[in-house]
Amino acid sequence: MENFKICFMGDQSVGKTSIINRFIYDDFNINSQSTVGVDFLSKTIFVENESVRLHLWDTAGQERFRCLIPSYVRNSSLVVIVFDITNKTSFKSIEFWMDTVQNERGDDVIVFLVGNKTDLEDERQVSLEKLEKEANKNGFLYLETSAKTGHNVKQLFRKIGISILKQNKKRKELIKPELDENTSLMNISLNIDPNKLKQKEESGCC
């Protein structure tokens, strides 16, 4: 069975750890401790008659160390960027997380965007229109979840499993010599303007 590395990123207390805990233990703890450094959990899921073992890597929101992130994102097959729909700033910093991922991995990685805390719909600060724009612009796969109620969490991981398997198959096909060399990995993942990337590189670090 193959292992797939999945990284969770996002601002402080948006609910990264809670989503993972909901998925693995089907439990929610209001007072979960803040993550320091990196945490690791794993679970095997069955998608499309295949079993996939997910390695879930959970980072601390506050750690914006440029040196911790590379070793963390490396070899990951999928990155989940989480934000809090009741917190505008956490939405704004998506760009920051996206940049860090791209600086490290280029486009060679699938990105999921997850808006957490749908149970607090009344306090929503990030409108769905904005989200659509953002998702369309970057080609994210977007999902809204609630770790507290468990809404959409299972679906999230099922989708993750499916897209990982897809990517994996395409990769394997690419490795076979019969295929054209033209089908590159670029087509599989995100479509991002190269110009935009350049600009960000010029502007420097976080």
Added chain:
Amino acid sequence: MEEFHRSISLPFSFRKLKKEIQQGKYHQTQIRSIIWRICLGCFSQEPNPKEFCDLIHKHRERYSLLKKKYIRTFKVAGNKKKNNNSSYNKKENTTRIKNQNKDYDFSNLILLDVKRTNAGEELFKKNETKKLLFNILFIYQKQHLDLGYKQGMNDLLANIFVVVYNEYITNENNDCYSILMDNNYIEEDCYLIFEHLMEKFRNVFLSVKQDNNKKNKKRNKKKIDKSKEDNQTKTTNFNTEGIIISPPLAIKSQNKAKPKINKKRKIPKIVKYCIKMQNVYLKRFDEELYKNFQLLKLEPQLYCFRWFRLLLSREFSINKILILWDYIFSDPNPIEFVSYFIVSMLILIRDQLFGDSTKVYKKLFSYSYDGKFDDIINITKNIRKPDEKTNKMIMKIKKRKPSPMYKHVIKSNRQPRAVNSRKNQPNPRSRKNLPNNEQIKIINKNQIKRYFLEKQNQKKKNKLLNEKKIILQQILSKVEDQMIPIDFIENPIQNIQEIIFNNLYHSQEIQKKLYRPLGDLKNVLLKQSSTSNLKDINEYNQKFNLNNNNYSSRGDIGSKNNIVDKHKTRDENLSNLKDINVKGIFKNEKTETFIEFSNVLCNKETIPRDNILINNTQIPNIFIKSDNQNKKNPIDDWSIIIYSFTHNAYSNRKRKIHITEDTQFDLFTKTNFKKNYLNNFNNSQSNSFFVSNKHIPCVLNFKYIAENNPILI
């Protein structure tokens, strides 16, 4: 009370106190808050007990001032923010509002974390505690803007609070003791301890940016100072001397040039600590585990980061943490202590750190050790002491030349060989440097040994072992039936290496059969302490049922005799490395063939190279001989053993392999071996060829016979 007077009685010195703490005399102490204040340097000099009180009073006053200053302004700022939000926008200076907003953000952040610290415990559910934690963190953040608030500080503070809260009493007598432990000043003293703690472990919390900022700030300050000087010189000295302006300008230009160099990616100090822990300390003490981590591509900063930053406070229960912190705080080099502590943590659960990556990760990220907590501390002490001097030595060697270590090892060993004088001496270098400490060393090592023996007993119960055995049996059965498909060997090279390496090495039965105590610490120790440890060897042999009879019980008569002979010589000449080395036999019952392992395997695969450095060992040639004489059908007799050359310290080195003339090559056709090497072999028309480390030689129906002739290619 009594304890306090006893420990702080005159003549009193911090050093003495710290020593006593290191000896573990204060595990059950009731005055931990005072001890911590002393260890963390809250009292700058060594005062009389009475002067403690004066100092503490000053600190408390200072804190109350800070509290008035910051907590009030913060409240105002918070209110204003609310006002701004609620449409009553009466704008003052925009800059001021910005500052206040920053405060507000930080306070939010701190509040979030304070709510979450130890939220399960009653003590931390109280609003008073939350307020206290918040005040301290907020004031600290304001006082130390360069560092700010970092996640994790709250955990450290919580532990301090627990200690202070539990120890403090109502002040009735008004003597030194009760003043120091006055429960009216819990908050003040928590802040004092916390501030000093952070001062000591500042590096653990610094990020790269802040490091740079700090330097830049200093530079800016300098600039400002100089520009001030400039102005002053302009105004005051203008009339007298006009030349003064030029030197400061030159300095300015230098300052501009420096930041460009700083743009390189810098590693924060905590990551450096993590890396040093794994690449230096762990590697030195348990190279195999280190290699395994490398195989898993496990970077130390991933699992160690939290351990370093929180000083392990989430890994153990609070009682253990307090004892651990005593050790850490009283240590002259706390970071080093933590590093060694982590190494011993890893070593104690090392049997669970091999194999499947998922398991290893899980184990590392939720650490638990079933045995006594004291074990970890004892091992930490033991591995730390004897290594200090060798550590310095290695550092010196590294400073001299940047090339990898093993080159030095071999070079340094070559010379004594040529002279042929050091053979019977254990280790002249250690004798010279450590005449008195040598015996102590051995005692320490014996203790460590015992730990390993205990651990190996635990292994028996371990389910992992059974799994490994099964895997091994599968592999061996495949091997016996010659069913190994080519892909299996060629493709997932790393996997097969891992599996075989781990299985062969870790299952105990097979260790007995094949490897004897291969790679065990015992060997390492044997080598280092040479002749003085004859008794230990016998003990060890008995414990593991590794005496000669058992050892060769399945062998045929001829080989048995050989081995016995070798053992005799081994015991006779302990100083002679050839004979100390581990030997073993694996018998394939179906085919009645033997594979003999000798120092080829053990030297290269398992024994850390530091020991080789000490003991003049050199890389032997590997001889492969066919053993056809007693066999009916050679092809049926092929038994296989695969091992990789990549796992060893000499991985960059090519190794010479000799094959005798009567060796049959039929079987090589089944593997990639032929493609790569046989042609080469035929072309060269000699009976030896080179194997690079990338390839796995499959040795079938051959005996390994190692010779001690050094090769240097």
